[in-house]
Amino acid sequence: MRNADAEIVIRVRGLVTRFGPQVVHDGLDLDVRRGEILGIVGGSGTGKSVLLREIVGLMRPAAGQIEMLGTDVQQATEAERAMLESRIGVMFQDGALFSSLTVRENVEVPMRAVPGLDPATRAALADLKISLAGLPYLAGDKYPSELSGGMRKRAGLARALARDPEIVFLDEPTAGLDPIGASAFDRLIHRLSRAMGLTVFLVTHDLDTLHAVCDRVAVLAERRVLVTGTMQEMLDVDHPWVHDYFHGPRARAALATAGKE
Numbered sequence: 001m002r003n004a005d006a007e008i009v010i011r012v013r014g015l016v017t018r019f020g021p022q023v024v025h026d027g028l029d030l031d032v033r034r035g036e037i038l039g040i041v042g043g044s045g046t047g048k049s050v051l052l053r054e055i056v057g058l059m060r061p062a063a064g065q066i067e068m069l070g071t072d073v074q075q076a077t078e079a080e081r082a083m084l085e086s087r088i089g090v091m092f093q094d095g096a097l098f099s100s101l102t103v104r105e106n107v108e109v110p111m112r113a114v115p116g117l118d119p120a121t122r123a124a125l126a127d128l129k130i131s132l133a134g135l136p137y138l139a140g141d142k143y144p145s146e147l148s149g150g151m152r153k154r155a156g157l158a159r160a161l162a163r164d165p166e167i168v169f170l171d172e173p174t175a176g177l178d179p180i181g182a183s184a185f186d187r188l189i190h191r192l193s194r195a196m197g198l199t200v201f202l203v204t205h206d207l208d209t210l211h212a213v214c215d216r217v218a219v220l221a222e223r224r225v226l227v228t229g230t231m232q233e234m235l236d237v238d239h240p241w242v243h244d245y246f247h248g249p250r251a252r253a254a255l256a257t258a259g260k261e
């Protein structure tokens, strides 16, 4: 379901974010549809990561409403919050893995909140997520410091998938990866989203990723979501930043690469 009638799983209205005198968002609106991969782009400091953190409930905006999976994130009771947390997964930019835990133990962390899951089942489920994220079986026993950057990203993804989420939030998943590693990660996200019906909220600067996996793109500029649409629709947007971003030399190279695949 990837059309305008699709169910809205995240609805943001009139969002205002301030840090002291700095206004990051001012009246930001955004809809995310079930099953889509939505790319969030914008210049540095436009508040992409902050928006992600506000939606998942890690930060409180100054004003506005955020509804996720039918629940008002800011008004949620503790029980509603716990229910929401069980239905989403988050992968932070640096992976945010616990260095003193093995990969398997890291993936098990979100599962600890599931009542009645015995340790052996938890470990087996963690191994399944590790393999879904494209890591070799033995990676489960390794510590984050023993992994390459790309493997750490996959471990972060495995942990985000730990509780079979309906929505995953990925903050710059391909940042710091070499181009081959990045495109392998793009394919993985696309495959997982389609196979599991996952909704993906994807913060990225990576034009190749946008072309390869995103159904729609939302551009943050002027303290709000300036425009949303397909990559094709972005090409016709008459705004200086949007034009430069989607028509610049890197954009042309990414478009040419996407056309060859």
Ligand SMILES: Nc1ncnc2c1ncn2[C@@H]1O[C@H](COP(=O)(O)OP(=O)(O)OP(=O)(O)O)[C@@H](O)[C@H]1O
Residues within 6 Å of the ligand: 019, 024, 042, 043, 044, 045, 046, 047, 048, 049, 050, 051
């Ligand atoms: N906890 C905080 N306290 C004060 N200011 C903050 C805080 N978090 C973010 N900011 C500011 O909010 C603005 C938006 O930050 P954010 O990290 O969301 O940007 P971004 O669009 O993700 O940027 P980039 O593309 O560079 O990662 C920045 O100016 C940042 O300095």
